[in-house]
Amino acid sequence: MPGEGDVLRGRYALLRRLGKGGMGTVWAGRDEELGREVAVKLLDAGGGDQEWPARFRREARVMAMLRHPNIVVVHDVGEHDGTPFLVMELLPGPDLGEIVRQQQPLPVSWVVEYGAQIAAALARLHQEAAPVVHRDVKPQNLVLDLGGVLKLCDFGIARLPTLDLTRYTGTGARLGTVVYMSPEQCNAFEVGPPTDVYSFGVVLYELLTGGLPFSVENGLQAYAMQVVGRTPPPVGERRPGVWPELAELVHATLAKRPESRPDAGQVHAALTAMAGAAKTGANVEAEVQAELDRIRVKLQTGRGAEAGMRLVRLIVRARTGLGPEHEVTRQVVTFAEIVRGGPAT
The missing domain is CATH 3.30.200.20 (Phosphorylase Kinase; domain 1)
Known part of the structure; x- marks a missing residue:
């Protein structure tokens, strides 16, 4: 060697x-x-x-x-x-497994961005006339390059459905990493593109909550039985405040029946839309914070009337652009109440 x-x-x-x-x-x-x-x-x-x-x-x-x-x-x-x-x-890394170990759970915006990239890779695999099934989608096989782009690696057990798989896997063989396996993999049933979607859903669940959907305390065989027979705890219970649409998408990918899961292209489209909304929200947040700083300066320089008018407009902007329950919106409203000496409208 x-x-x-x-x-x-x-x-x-x-x-x-x-x-x-x-x-x-x-x-x-x-x-x-x-x-x-x-x-x-x-x-x-x-x-x-x-x-x-x-x-x-x-x-x-x-x-x-x-x-x-x-x-x-x-x-x-x-x-x-x-x-x-x-x-x-050569990918310098780190892989997603290392990132989760360093910071768990990840910021929701990171999960959406990384998730969109993973879904794009899977959609490419599955769009072939004879779809390729990776069969081992997990954080350790998702590695960052020098530009911060996530890459899907290690196709050692990937499946080309047009091949005679018994030559490569044996009848009833289970290939993959147990804690990321789909119910059909755990049962050694036929696999297809929905198998990768399920594994991807487990990755998303882990990135969002910092843990796997089920406990491994009783061993991998018991874990596999839970994959087949139990519904994962809701993402929102493990991490309150996760966007409802994101939590709903994750649980859709974890459906027990392969035909009930969205395909990778649909997941990519949904995550891309969420990523765009997150970036827009970040821009609005920065805009509101900057305007609030300018209003503070005007108050300090004795231009209270102008500051008051701008504060009214800023409350409207924050409520419509970020939502009434957003932390920055509440900050603006609280500031307005202090300035006016009463509840802001």
């Missing part, structure tokens, strides 16, 4: 080991010909599995055909001293 310092096929130098991926070990490397950093995935032995190299080549083909800004880019594939390897763009 090649290791640190080896140069694969006279071109790709292995610099340092990054970790394990589906079916292989991932290294940070350098493309000596183009002078760029890359990630190199080396095929593991596979425990003598004769189909292991075929799966690995299949992963390369799947990734190479899925050109999308939110899917990791494949540069090359080859073999070195009998070991197949895959060359990809």
